[in-house]
Amino acid sequence: MDTEKAARELKAIRELMERPVRYSTQSGLSGILAGAVALAGCGADWAVSEHYRQHPSAAFWINLVVWGVVFVTAFASVVVLTRLRERRCGMPFWSSIKRRILLTILPPFFAGAGLTLAIAFRWYYGIGPNMWGLIPSIWMTFYGVACWQVGELSIREMRVMGAAFIASGLIVACLLPAKLIVAAGGTLDYEPYWTIGITFGGFHLIYGLVVWIRHGG
């Protein structure tokens, strides 16, 4: 084989390998774990906030750590379980499509985190009205966008979950669930925990089950 042909073949191979074919090694179990971790985080957040009722700023920092741990744990479990699945298929860890997925989720992640911090600072420095109530909506909508984007490059089920998160985020932002709770005679104190628990906890559990049944753990 001459060098020109070898070079052409290598180029063709590389282009074929870089084509955006769907990334299909997601694990259903990771979705279930993420849901469980989110529910645990909800519980911890509630417990901390109850315990530190008199010191909202202490509660804020501790809860920040709680949700940070939730996020890192959930993300790590997805990475580990997906990697285990890849190894069984003999796939390499790094691929161009993985890089694309990572690049796709960075913007909504930073946007959501940034807005959360902005709201926290406004509250901390007493600027403008208290906007804590918007934080669950912010997390849900941006997370939904990120999921939708990953769904475009990976399994289709993520698009459904992404849409569900976006819709939930907007519904919660309009205070619909809050109105229902008040109309039913309840208090608003625990409404954020319900919404985060049902979405981040519930949606992930459902998604994980569906993916497990369809694609295996």
Place this chain on the structure above:
Amino acid sequence: MSKDKPHNLIDETIHQRTRLAIMATLAPVASLDFNELKAQLGLTDGNLSTHLSSLEQAGYVKIAKSFRGRKPRTTVAQTPKGRKALSDYISLLQGILEKAR
């Protein structure tokens, strides 16, 4: 001596243009639907099936037939042996280019 010449080490199974494209397309994913593979490469049913048979016989791909509800579904996955074969083939090509430098 002639055994070590690069062109004697070329894997004839992978070396064919269509089969090479199939292997390269399967490399970055765990598996692909038969129809997805067909669409990606612009092949006919018969053409793809023929080449997949060769690759399957060489142990480079695994073909699984299942049902999604009532629709039959065929998925194709590269085997570890196939991944290694592709990776060796790529190294071989790179070796040829290196020698020319």
